[in-house]
Amino acid sequence: MSVRSCPMIALYTDFGVQDAYVGQMHAALARDAPGVPVIDLLNCVPNFAIRAAAHLLPALVAPLPSQTVVICVVDPGVGGSREPIAVLAGEKWFVGPDNGLLAVIEQRSTNSIRYRIVWRPDRLSHTFHGRDLFAPVAARLARQIRDGIEVVEAYDASNTGSDWADEFDAIIYIDHYGNAMTGRRFITTNSCRRLKVRGQCLDFARTFGDVSVGDAFWYENAYGLVEIAINQRSAAECYSLQLGDEIELVD
Amino acid sequence: MSVRSCPMIALYTDFGVQDAYVGQMHAALARDAPGVPVIDLLNCVPNFAIRAAAHLLPALVAPLPSQTVVICVVDPGVGGSREPIAVLAGEKWFVGPDNGLLAVIEQRSTNSIRYRIVWRPDRLSHTFHGRDLFAPVAARLARQIRDGIEVVEAYDASNTGSDWADEFDAIIYIDHYGNAMTGRRFITTNSCRRLKVRGQCLDFARTFGDVSVGDAFWYENAYGLVEIAINQRSAAECYSLQLGDEIELVD
Amino acid sequence: MSVRSCPMIALYTDFGVQDAYVGQMHAALARDAPGVPVIDLLNCVPNFAIRAAAHLLPALVAPLPSQTVVICVVDPGVGGSREPIAVLAGEKWFVGPDNGLLAVIEQRSTNSIRYRIVWRPDRLSHTFHGRDLFAPVAARLARQIRDGIEVVEAYDASNTGSDWADEFDAIIYIDHYGNAMTGRRFITTNSCRRLKVRGQCLDFARTFGDVSVGDAFWYENAYGLVEIAINQRSAAECYSLQLGDEIELVD
Numbered sequence A, B, C: 001m002s003v004r005s006c007p008m009i010a011l012y013t014d015f016g017v018q019d020a021y022v023g024q025m026h027a028a029l030a031r032d033a034p035g036v037p038v039i040d041l042l043n044c045v046p047n048f049a050i051r052a053a054a055h056l057l058p059a060l061v062a063p064l065p066s067q068t069v070v071i072c073v074v075d076p077g078v079g080g081s082r083e084p085i086a087v088l089a090g091e092k093w094f095v096g097p098d099n100g101l102l103a104v105i106e107q108r109s110t111n112s113i114r115y116r117i118v119w120r121p122d123r124l125s126h127t128f129h130g131r132d133l134f135a136p137v138a139a140r141l142a143r144q145i146r147d148g149i150e151v152v153e154a155y156d157a158s159n160t161g162s163d164w165a166d167e168f169d170a171i172i173y174i175d176h177y178g179n180a181m182t183g184r185r186f187i188t189t190n191s192c193r194r195l196k197v198r199g200q201c202l203d204f205a206r207t208f209g210d211v212s213v214g215d216a217f218w219y220e221n222a223y224g225l226v227e228i229a230i231n232q233r234s235a236a237e238c239y240s241l242q243l244g245d246e247i248e249l250v251d
Helices: A021-032 A050-060 A103-108 A129-142 B021-032 B050-060 B103-108 B129-142 C021-032 C050-060 C103-108 C129-142
Strands: A009-013 A038-042 A069-073 A084-089 A092-097 A113-117 A149-151 A168-174 A180-185 A194-197 A200-202 A216-220 A225-230 A248-250 B008-013 B038-042 B068-073 B084-089 B092-097 B113-117 B149-151 B168-174 B180-185 B194-197 B200-202 B216-220 B225-230 B248-250 C008-013 C038-042 C068-073 C084-089 C092-097 C113-117 C149-151 C168-174 C180-185 C194-197 C200-202 C216-220 C225-230 C248-250
Touching (some): A009 A050, A021 A129, A021 C038, A038 A050, A038 B021, A050 A069, A050 A168, A084 A103, A084 A129, A092 A129, B008 B021, B008 B050, B008 C021, B021 B038, B038 B050, B038 C021, B050 B068, B050 B103, B050 B168, B068 B129, B084 B129, B200 B216, C008 C050, C008 C129, C038 C050, C050 C068, C050 C103, C050 C180, C068 C129, C092 C129, C194 C225, C200 C216
Parallel strands (some): A009 A069, A069 A092, B008 B068, C008 C038, C008 C068, C068 C092
Antiparallel strands (some): A084 A092, A113 A149, A180 A225, A194 A200, A194 A248, B084 B092, B168 B180, B180 B225, B194 B248, B216 B225, C084 C092, C084 C113, C113 C149, C168 C180, C180 C225, C194 C200, C194 C248, C216 C225
16 A cells, blocks of 8 residues: 655653643644644653653654654753754654653664754743744644754763663553553563563463453563553552553563 | 435544543554544443443444445454454445454344455554554545455354343443433433432433422433433433443333 | 634533543534535533633634634533523634623623524434534534624623632633643733732743753743643642632732
8 A cells, every 4th residue: 555655743751631722732733833743742741750751652653654844842951051953763753852752763773863853833831842842833834944953963972861871670651451561671681481570470462352351461562562452450559550660581 | 304425434443532542542543544434432440341332332323424435443352363354334334353343233223234354464462453444444444445355154142142132221322411311212211200229219200391300210222222311410320320231121 | 824714613621531422523523514624623622611611712712714603511400590602702703602602702802793693403302412402503504604693782791600800810721731721811911920820929921942851841831831740740630730829910
């Protein structure tokens, strides 16, 4: 099935789905990039959890068409000194604060290019750069306007998150079913191993249907990450799992 | 007001609105059916509640334009032996697992056609057929590509959910106001009856404004189903209503 | 950056993001205004909180392109005697119930025009005028169809909500970070003042990065309103803040 790629914008933020933040983003994008499709990739990234967010991002962008511009905002330092950057990696654009959020995307790509965002809006609020700076810049990139960004030095090892490209053996997201996703990629381990978390030791299973209702297991989730689940129950509740809990894969 | 119908895709799932699932669906659809509008009909179908979901579905699809393709995913058996199917009913397409989820739509339609989905993607995860199988198939249907599906026998009464077309006298959804929707269609009862639930016995009212603030009543909701409410209060909290609670309509 | 304005529809409701209401709105709009972009400005306006909603609305519509039609529904009296109206203010359309929800928009605009909605659908449910009346009317306005509305008298000070244009010194929204937004516009006060709420007395800060993690402050939020926050903590939890709590700005 051959389909032409068209420019597109995706949101990846900790803005939540209930509040006004996401609506403001869509309003600004409708104003600055009318006709460009905008999708909500994920707006419930755990609040302020930059390292978890940095590891979750590459797992989620696979199905996005090339040329998509992903606006990434987990930005507790908004209004402070961190710089706004754009990164071109894997034929996709990433726009966001230079606080480590884009570090894993950047380091794992063999040919990423880093840009400093020099464009500024006429009016920039102190607390909502997502709407006032990153959305307009993403709109410009989606419309092929490149004059607000400047190539900067290749990735600098002294930057925040410069050592985050390794696996992150911890829980980075808990979903509404109670499944707990980790920052460990399945390709770096194997299904013979057992997973230890909060004193539990779980076997691998291929999918939910392979275990009985109520049974716990770990598996490769659809994003290529190691995930903990109980068939038709909440693993998070049963084992009191929390964001940041460490995991260990043992023989 | 005459408006041309254009192909469109709608999501009906238990994926939740907070997690990454819905964003992945939109990403896959943007890739496979660029330019086709996609709306979120409902993504908070109660987790794993197939029968409730089967009864809620026909109530919600009425305003969708004909030719809409509805992706339906409540699929605790994902990765197991249940088959993927497509159903054409009432000039709309429904795509999902053959686990009873589409049974009520199918049985109540006088001229539904059932198809087996034979198309398979190059890469199919074990746990997210919504993104990897149902979304691409829906994209193909929206783009008038029919060669991945094959007509199968008329609906088979021995299938899962074969007797689900009857009324379902139970609570199938509780909304954020605390209103409790049931699987009983109003046209099969009448407003002289009283509704019994959890030891309460409620009178009918036409709408919220017809009772005092704090008064409980039952009514025909905007989807044609019997619903329980308290004016500007939460009926679910006041009466400890839960999904699956049985109701009875009495003279 | 010059971009042509195209017609657009935005939703501003207390329908919540989990339930079927918003999906029904999008379905009706896709049917009646195919091709017109629809964005969710905010669907978690506090339930039934008309005055808070009236003050929040003007703060959120700034980035919407002119000619946008905003469907506004916080409507506990649905099915009762309140009239449906349309208001043209600041080059944007607002459609909703005449219960005070549009009063602040209307009163603060120097040239607003008020219309009575006389168009009625073939079938109007008693409890969901958002889908059955306001969405079709918004679709007509977005498609430049004006024959379903009639200009009425200029705003009448005796209408519901007639004195709501003044500042509303109370908490009108609490977001998922735990920040508490008020109905007080920053331009009517200044940063030398301290803010009193629930026995606390807070200093002004420009942005989160200007205070230490865990420090409380008040600031001008990105919508121009006074807001209470704690850097990387929940102010709502720490101070037990609730909707409607009064605030005072003192020297």
